[in-house]
Amino acid sequence: MFIGEYNYNLDDKNRLAVPTKFRKFFNDGAIITKGLDNCLFIYTKKEWDKLVKRLADLPISQAKSRAFSRLMLAGAMDVNVDKQGRMIMPDYLKKFAGLNKKIILAGLYNRLEVWDEKVWNKYQSVTDKDSGDIAEGLVDLGI
């Protein structure tokens, strides 16, 4: 579904454009939530529903699963896409991900990730070094 890396700007009204070819998936809105590694996750309604069901099954007795549910559920916001294909970024999510003007959108198959450009570049420079480990992962998958 979603793949690729895209550059966009967050404007003064906190509007963020969605790549044209992905807009059709968000006709009935989108869910933006706090993600991992300092980014945000954007889900379609359909994918979000799947995720919520899995979160509901986490054992409430475990502190870690309670914390994860709070991150994903309490962090989530239902947003609309305007006629120009943009969604409005809530203030608390903008702060959470440290977003400035220059934004990276990353396609991760069933979700889009929102990164501040600088944070993204830093993450990349670390993981690019580990590409050896990543290559090992390829073998595990039989690729």
Next chain:
Amino acid sequence: MFIGEYNYNLDDKNRLAVPTKFRKFFNDGAIITKGLDNCLFIYTKKEWDKLVKRLADLPISQAKSRAFSRLMLAGAMDVNVDKQGRMIMPDYLKKFAGLNKKIILAGLYNRLEVWDEKVWNKYQSVTDKDSGDIAEGLVDLGI
């Protein structure tokens, strides 16, 4: 499917031609991804779908699988081939592979590899010398 070594130029508009005899495989588009050893991989839609099925189910809770997905999925780009048989190279992939004007395309059976000419020549000069040693290591893989 794909074999051989081909010379092409990346033009000022970041367009890269595909060898004529291979174009028929890319009628419905192509996927370019970050590869190993500083090159890029080009897959047909069909081959890509085989790969991506394995990636879709990785657990988002593990930092390593997130890094892996980001390399393979966010690193990939869905591209079209124009009437002249060229695809447009996204900026971030051009940077990743250090591409300049002179490009080498290499056929690796189920994928095409994209190399900057200088990187290719350097890689060749090392591996040509060590080809004996490299072959020795393949015993483990049953070749």
Next chain:
DNA sequence: TAAAAAGTGGGGAAAAGTGGGGGATTAATA
């Protein structure tokens, strides 16, 4: 050596990205 095919370059129309004004709805205050 002529004709055909492939590689390469560039102009221009169309689409996408971006910014901002203004009206309508909602909230706030006297």
Next chain:
DNA sequence: TATTAATCCCCCACTTTTCCCCACTTTTTA
């Protein structure tokens, strides 16, 4: 409750990018 204030979002307009198409050059082939 009337008036004011604030927010949201729709729409218009400008800028930038993309991509389609045509044309020229080089290479291949008959």
